Amino acid sequence: MNWSEVWAPLIPLIVWLVARPKHKWVKPVLIYLIVAFIFSAAIDIIWKMQIFSGFKEWFDKNLPWWPTQGGYLKNTVFYNLISISRLLLFAWFFNYLGDVFRKLNRYIPWLFIIFTIINFWPVEKIDDFLWPFEKIEDFSSRLITLETGILLFYCVLYFFRVLRDDKPDGEAASRQIFSVVMGLSMYVALNFFIFLLYKQLTENFEDLAKQIWPIHNFSNIVFCLMMTYAFIKK
Numbered sequence: 001m002n003w004s005e006v007w008a009p010l011i012p013l014i015v016w017l018v019a020r021p022k023h024k025w026v027k028p029v030l031i032y033l034i035v036a037f038i039f040s041a042a043i044d045i046i047w048k049m050q051i052f053s054g055f056k057e058w059f060d061k062n063l064p065w066w067p068t069q070g071g072y073l074k075n076t077v078f079y080n081l082i083s084i085s086r087l088l089l090f091a092w093f094f095n096y097l098g099d100v101f102r103k104l105n106r107y108i109p110w111l112f113i114i115f116t117i118i119n120f121w122p123v124e125k126i127d128d129f130l131w132p133f134e135k136i137e138d139f140s141s142r143l144i145t146l147e148t149g150i151l152l153f154y155c156v157l158y159f160f161r162v163l164r165d166d167k168p169d170g171e172a173a174s175r176q177i178f179s180v181v182m183g184l185s186m187y188v189a190l191n192f193f194i195f196l197l198y199k200q201l202t203e204n205f206e207d208l209a210k211q212i213w214p215i216h217n218f219s220n221i222v223f224c225l226m227m228t229y230a231f232i233k234k
Helices: 010-019 026-049 055-062 077-097 099-104 108-119 141-163 175-204 206-232
Strands: none
Touching: 010 026, 010 206, 026 077, 026 206, 077 099, 077 108, 077 141, 077 175, 099 141, 108 141, 141 175, 175 206
């Protein structure tokens, strides 16, 4: 389960290599899976491998600027990068599902990018400043919660538009897209409050944070299986 963030995206990626679905919406989903696999592999390799002799020494020699905490290499920057990628790529995915999403995408992804730049502005944190800046190498509950909230809104809007019609037409109502959106909605709904509180939990209740993180891993596996079904279904 600890490595599930790495192997779970491989399931739909392998199926894609076999099935090769041709729909336009497949491209952003495929790119997300590749990005998630690469960044998740980096997360787990840094986490697991630094206990072995020579691994951290290699980082210290070749990447002396890499952030550390308590003598350990930090890997949390990749969670922020996955979050940013997920929002932008699934906004692109929803772009194929109707005019309402295309209208939303004129503003929401750009506002999210502006928020991200402001949130990680590279200055020293000032306690009495109006905006407490964060470091991009730290797990940002603020960023990831916003991202999951936006995607949850997109998912709810999709279900409202599709399910309000007795016989919805078009590719947006296909079983493939419904499966992807269902998987995404379960993932963001289950993890919204985990992401919201996770930074505080790791700082004050580390054991509890470790106990609830498997919920994230399990929901990620389900999400990847739903994308796998979408690639297989004709």
